Amino acid sequence: MSQTDGAARAASARLVVRTVAVDETEPLIPRADPRHPLVWMRRGEGIVGLGEVVRIETTGATRVEDAAAAWTSLAALAEIDDRVGLPGTGLVAFGAFAFADESEATSVLIVPELVMGRRDGRSWVTRITLDPADEATDASGSADDAELEVVLPEPAPKRQVPRVAFTPGSMPPEAYETAVAEAVRRIDAGELEKAGRLEKVVLARQLVGELHEDAGLRATINRLAEDYPDTWVFAVDGLIGASPETLVRVDHGTVSARVLAGTASRGAGEASDRERALTLAASEKDRAEHALAVESAVKRLAPHTARLDTSPEPFTLQLPNLWHLATDLKGTLGDGSSSLDLVRAVHPTAAVAGTPRRIALPAIAELEGFDRGRYAGPVGWIDGGGDGEWAIALRCAQVDPDGTVTAYAGCGIVHDSVPADELAETVMKFRPIVEAFGG
Numbered sequence: 030m031s032q033t034d035g036a037a038r039a040a041s042a043r044l045v046v047r048t049v050a051v052d053e054t055e056p057l058i059p060r061a062d063p064r065h066p067l068v069w070m071r072r073g074e075g076i077v078g079l080g081e082v083v084r085i086e087t088t089g090a091t092r093v094e095d096a097a098a099a100w101t102s103l104a105a106l107a108e109i110d111d112r113v114g115l116p117g118t119g120l121v122a123f124g125a126f127a128f129a130d131e132s133e134a135t136s137v138l139i140v141p142e143l144v145m146g147r148r149d150g151r152s153w154v155t156r157i158t159l160d161p162a163d164e165a166t167d168a169s170g171s172a173d174d175a176e177l178e179v180v181l182p183e184p185a186p187k188r189q190v191p192r193v194a195f196t197p198g199s200m201p202p203e204a205y206e207t208a209v210a211e212a213v214r215r216i217d218a219g220e221l222e223k224a225g226r227l228e229k230v231v232l233a234r235q236l237v238g239e240l241h242e243d244a245g246l247r248a249t250i251n252r253l254a255e256d257y258p259d260t261w262v263f264a265v266d267g268l269i270g271a272s273p274e275t276l277v278r279v280d281h282g283t284v285s286a287r288v289l290a291g292t293a294s295r296g297a298g299e300a301s302d303r304e305r306a307l308t309l310a311a312s313e314k315d316r317a318e319h320a321l322a323v324e325s326a327v328k329r330l331a332p333h334t335a336r337l338d339t340s341p342e343p344f345t346l347q348l349p350n351l352w353h354l355a356t357d358l359k360g361t362l363g364d365g366s367s368s369l370d371l372v373r374a375v376h377p378t379a380a381v382a383g384t385p386r387r388i389a390l391p392a393i394a395e396l397e398g399f400d401r402g403r404y405a406g407p408v409g410w411i412d413g414g415g416d417g418e419w420a421i422a423l424r425c426a427q428v429d430p431d432g433t434v435t436a437y438a439g440c441g442i443v444h445d446s447v448p449a450d451e452l453a454e455t456v457m458k459f460r461p462i463v464e465a466f467g468g
Contacts, residue, residue, distance in 0.1 A: 042083055044107040044140070046413070048118045048155040051181070057145055058254055058262075059184035063245020066264035067123045067141055069410050069418070070254055074148045075262075076117045076410065078141030079182065082157050085122070085138040090130040093376070093407070096138050097369035103140075104413040113153040116280055117146045120157065120413035124369075125265040125422065126406045128377060129394070134402035134427075137266050138411070145181065154181065190252050191242040193434050193466035195459075198235025199399045205234045205455070206448035208396040209440075215392065216444045229321050230383035230392045233439030234455055235399060238466065240432040252465040256349055261409070261420040268403045270425025271461050273348055276407055277330070277375060278418045279368040284334060284360050289346065290322035290380045290441055291315030291354030294457055306345040306352050318441045319343050319354040325379035325386075326358060333371060335363035350460045367415025372407045380441065381405040381421055402427050404437035424461045436462045 057077040061068055067078030083103065087095040104120055111119035121144055126136040144155040200208065212230050219226055246269060253271040254262045260271040275287040293309040296302030309315055323339065331337050337360035346355040366374075382405075383389025393401075404427070409419035426436040438458035440451040 042103055042106070042159060044082065044103065044120065045158045046107055046109040046111070046120045046155060048111040048113050048153055050113050051152050051154050053145075053147075053152040053181065055184055057147060058251045059187070059247060060145060060182050061247055061250065061264070063247050065266075066246050066250060066269070067139060068250055068262060068264040069123065070262045071260065072258050073254075076121065076144050076146040078121075078123055078139070078144050080142030081139055082142050082159050083122075083140040087136045088127070092126060092136040093369060093373040096124070096126070096136060097367060097373065100138060100369065100411060101367070101415075107413060109413055113151065115146070115148045115151060115153070116416065116418070117144075117148060117410065117412070118153055118155060121155070121410050123265045123410050125268045125403050125408045126372070126376070127403055128381075128401040128406040129390070131394070132400050132402060134400065136403075136406075139266060187251070188248045190248045190465060190467045191240055191246075193238035193240055193468065195236035195238040195434075195436060195463055195466070195468060198237045198435065200234040200397060202452055205232070206452055208232055209442055209446060209448040209451045212392065212396060212442040213444060213446050213448075216442070225385045225388065227388045227392065228384045229318060229379065229441055229443050230389045230396070231381050231405075231439050231441050232393065232396055232451075233401060233404065233437050234397075236436040236459060236463070238434045238436075240428060240434050240466075246428065249465045253461060256464070257424075257461055259348070260424070261418070263408050263420065263422070265408055267428040267430070268408060268422060268425060269428065270408075270422055272408070272420040272423045272425065273346065273353060274380065274421045274423055276378070276409070276419040276421050277368060277371040279362065279366070279371060279416045281416065282362050284330065284362050284371065286326060286330065286358040286375070288319070288322050288326050288356045288358065288378070288380060289353045290319040291343070292440070292454055292457070293352045295349070295351055306347070309352050309354060310343070310345050314443060314445050315354055316343065318443050319356065321384045322378060322380040322441075323356045325384060326375060329375045330358065330360070330371065333362060333364050333366045333374060334360040336361045351457050368409075368411050368417035368419060369415070372419050376407050377405065378421065381423075381439070383441070401437065402435070405439065424458060426462045426466075434466065
């Protein structure tokens with residue numbers, strides 16, 4: 030069932046949802062669809078979807094609100110029999126949203142036919158069907174145990190990652206350095222506008238390649254999961270990646286997020302690596318950039334919470350290829366917002382857009398000169414009660430149906446940014462996705 034306008038038909042769909050526990054310990058990613066993978070994993074736990082029952086598509090400035098409204102209506106009509114009761118069980122949809130209001134990229138929520146999940150050492154399977162008239166139900170509306178039995182697809186044998194040769198996209202390295210220099214000039218000029226003074230702007234660039242092999246994307250996703258286990262490894266409608274940044278997570282009234290801004294490369298040895306982390310933690314430039322991102326997140330989450338706490342000081346987050354300055358936020362919801370409501374409130378964050386947002390976004394469109402698509406947009410999942418986990422689509426690439434692969438990486442530009450250093454940082458940030466495609 031495809032929704033080209035995003036809401037009306039999906040809102041009237043009636044879904045029958047059954048979740049049961051299973052005794053399964055095999056990794057989930059090898060069971061994903063190689064052509065249309067739906068994956069959300071971290072440290073070996075998460076969910077993998079197969080097939081498609083309902084697709085909600087939205088565009089424009091109200092894309093998140095429209096999707097949230099359609100999802101609320103869809104969930105309200107669903108018949109849900111959840112016998113596990115963990116995050117990711119019951120009715121779920123995988124989602125990916127465009128970064129910009131003006132983007133030509135479609136934002137999607139996809140409800141799969143089958144969901145395989147694992148969390149806290151427990152495994153489950155959810156089956157979702159569209160027409161309840163076709164389901165044999167008992168008087169209570171729950172299917173017999175026999176109806177809940179499913180046959181899991183066999184894991185695919187491990188394969189080599191597909192080889193993709195990347196070349197610069199519409200903004201080659203020299204053009205990126207020029208754009209960074211112009212951004213610094215605007216920040217240092219202190220030009221005042223009605224929205225305020227530009228303090229930070231995030232500029233990205235692209236790499237483009239072609240996927241020719243028939244093996245699909247499972248090996249690429251598995252490589253990301255093996256190399257970057259502490260990130261959110263995702264695949265939704267051709268968008269694949271390994272994001273270290275939690276946009277927002279909602280779980281039974283608790284809300285949490287992780288803000289990342291400020292980056293340094295890893296050292297060659299233990300002593301050098303430790304020194305890089307200490308230098309990052311003490312960097313005035315990186316701490317100032319990080320503070321802007323944290324301030325933005327707190328400002329946008331606070332109105333929805335009864336309490337919101339932050340890490341007392343930024344901490345250094347270690348990834349295989351770099352260090353980040355990080356701050357965790359955790360609180361209690363105060364207004365019953367769903368995870369998509371909070372996605373709408375916080376996107377785009379200062380970590381991927383800039384400060385103030387109303388000046389940074391036009392600057393991004395002008396200086397980058399390309400459509401980011403879903404890069405730096407929200408990606409994740411939502412359940413029937415509105416809970417869910419959403420990351421910012423970073424360290425990622427969009428794989429189009431014709432095999433075109435577009436990878437993205439960006440940096441936060443502030444008054445003392447050096448163009449050559451920012452270019453080098455994008456090279457580090459491209460590394461996960463380039464290596465996952467055999468580079």
